Amino acid sequence: MNKLPLIILISLLSACATYKVEPEDKFSExxxxxxxxxxxxxxxxxxxxHCFEPMMYVxxxxxxxxxxxxxYSVSSGSQELGQVKxxxxxxxxxxxxxxxxxxxxxxxxxxxxxxKDMVQVAE
Numbered sequence: 001m002n003k004l005p006l007i008i009l010i011s012l013l014s015a016c017a018t019y020k021v022e023p024e025d026k027f028s029e030x031x032x033x034x035x036x037x038x039x040x041x042x043x044x045x046x047x048x049x050h051c052f053e054p055m056m057y058v059x060x061x062x063x064x065x066x067x068x069x070x071x072y073s074v075s076s077g078s079q080e081l082g083q084v085k086x087x088x089x090x091x092x093x094x095x096x097x098x099x100x101x102x103x104x105x106x107x108x109x110x111x112x113x114x115x116k117d118m119v120q121v122a123e
Contacts, residue, residue, distance in 0.1 A: 010061050016094035020087050020102045021114050027074065027082040037119050039112040042071040042083065057091060065091030070108075072115055084115050 031037065050057050051068040068088045074081045088108050089097065098105040 015090075016062070016092065016098075016105075017088060017090040017107050018094040018098045018103045018105050019089070019108045019111070020104065021111060021118070022085055022087070022102065023118065024083045024085060027119055031076050031081070031119060036076050037081070037116045038075050039084075039115045040073050040075070042073050046070045048087075062091035065089050065093045072112075074115060074119060076119075081119060084118070086111050086115075 045052060046068040048067040048069045050064065050066045054066045056064040057066045066089065070086045070088075072084045072086060074084060086108055094105070097103050
């Protein structure tokens with residue numbers, strides 16, 4: 001029996017990832033220029049289960065997922081507008097939660113631009 005297709009399927013399923021970006025509160029005010037918005041990561045190490053030591057994720061080939069939470073601070077100049085939490089999950093569970101409205105399929109590579117898009121621009 002050829003096990004190569006099964007190995008490829010398991011590796012693809014374990015590499016699935018989803019994330020959601022949600023502000024902790026509403027942003028304090030609208031700004032006039034989105035380019036003036038600065039997004040900085042607050043926490044040095046992400047919170048969550050199996051995030052920076054994913055031993056169970058690796059041993060179960062993605063059945064036990066990683067769950068990471070990063071906090072970002074959004075500011076304009078010297079004024080802080082609010083904070084945003086970015087939750088990411090990797091593993092088989094990503095296929096199940098990706099269809100929900102707040103979750104997006106993929107990795108959190110360009111999350112700073114998504115956070116900047118959340119800030120309302122005053123007209």
